[in-house]
Amino acid sequence: MTSSPSADARHRPVMLAEVLAALAPRDGGIYVDGTFGAGGYTRGLLTAAECKVLAIDRDPQAIAGGATLVADFPDRLTLVEGRFSDMESLAARFGITMIDGATLDVGVSSMQLDEAERGFSFAKDGPLDMRMAQAGLSAADVVNRAEADELTRIIGILGEERKARAIARAIVRARDEEPILTTGALVRAIEKATGKQRPQERIHPATRTFQALRIHVNQELEELARALSAAERLLKPQGRLAVVTFHSLEDRIVKRFFAERSGKLPSSSRHMPGREAASAARFTPLFKGHQQPGAEETAHNPRARSAKLRAGMRTGAEALPLDLEGLAVPLIEGRRH
Template sequence: MGGSESLPNNSSHVPVMLDPVMHALNVRADGRYIDGTFGAGGYSRAILKAGGAVLAIDRDPSAIVGGASLLEEYGARLRLVEGRFSEMEAIAKDNDFTPADGVVLDVGVSSMQLDQAERGFSFRFDGPLDMRMGADGASAADVVNRASIGDLQRIIGHLGEERRAGRIARAIAAARDEEPITRTATLAAIVEKAAGGRAPGSHIHPATRTFQALRIFINRELDELVEALSAAEQVLGEGGRLVVVAFHSLEDRIVKRFLRLRSEELRGSRHQPLNVGPAPSFTALNRGLKADDAETARNPRSRSAVLRAAERTAAPAHPLDITRLGMPRLVGVAEPEAFA
């Protein structure tokens, strides 16, 4: 990613569902809020304008560099930290930012990352097959060229929810036997041919799910999300708000189940005695809010967005049990680092 001119001051960047996010956060002028996915700084800027203080986190070092102008404008009310949102609890404690009055997460890849060909997130522009949100670890090219056909099939099938995963994995293996796959356009063409082209009437490119799967895998996005939700539960004070905007079913399923498990009362019945468990740590504020027609027309990225919000109770945080959150498990697939 380039300099600061492409980040917070980029007038073309439109934060997804900004008004509903701000309403759900219920920002107070003296409140402290954690933006776990700083990106171009859209949510952070809105919170700062409303008078709140912000601890902003992003694992992309370019996003932190790009926030310099926002730091100059708001000074001590904004703290920018390079890190993963799964590390939110430790980062908040290190910055004396607990308890927090709100946490906001815009989950997934940012529009700036998608728009920069050199990052390799999108096949809209030909670029190196990278997809790393941070500065280290395995790239998408490493996985595509080194993973077994079975591993590729599981990654694409489970994390991309792609029904043609086997066919695509075999096509990738055949192509890399001829020469390494190093460009986004090359991989997109391989996948499109293997998938049989674009379905009639569909606006979705056949490579979309494969690119999604690879990005999620190498960045451990779902594991990061689960740990971030648990960290938010730890850092929020009573009455604090958790607001999450997710963009595909895998993310939203995890958020939905997490909040349901932490907001439901355990009750008995005349047929079964009361099942005593931990008191609810959250009160759900909605059942999933989607962008309205005006926003989707103004900001196409919001079409698939789902906003979920909850308010922290006084009850202790629950133990984290990932087996109940709908996480797809890639049995037998090595960790991303193994392909670097």
């Protein structure tokens, strides 16, 4: 059994060496780190080459925490608060129209999980929030307002939870007694349907429900698809895109994106004018399939265990229009914009 991650592991970027190898940063290049977090990938890029980085994060705490790194690289690092799906317009704000590479580390950060007041983790009792940008609809809003059928869809589709209907009903019964406002209260409601974690179970019964609510609140899967499409438009020919995912829903979108854009799948876009144009490769794979972290990394950082890296190099073919349905982005009522 691997021990708990150290404080240092919390800030260690997952598969840093592999991401840098995929991006192959060069002097004079311009790169986008779409998920700045604690700045691990950004620092890696800036250290590996005399390049410039536009780093993006939707979490204001991450932006504030990056001030020291900006001071270390004042002429080469631009740090901006925003969604990585908006990287094209954010780049344009700083006069950037084309880039040499982009990296995305998808999902919740270790720092967010470890802060009870953010409400991301069932292991720490705190306000039921889960908002990466700390604005808009919260997990408490969803849990206390959504009808049982909608909760079932959220938990079943975005959490891939087999007991979704029973959990949704248990949540409704619990909130009828009093509002569910903390992570602990939500865990107790879930356990009414699933029972408490048994010693032989590696995954806590609340894991998939918390994942589903976090993805729903932050529109993570749609954001991912839009970010991939934005990177496709921004990258120069021979520019590189590296994406690290942590669960099957994310990886499915990234895998389909690269397969379609490399000509391995017919284009799903309804907007392409002809078969020949649609089948032209937009990316060439940088390696076969995906890469995963090595045993040494997972021993030091157990949260890296489920990570998958996929990467491709941009060709000169015109970018395909975004088709969320074609990329298998689930539709949950009330969240797609």
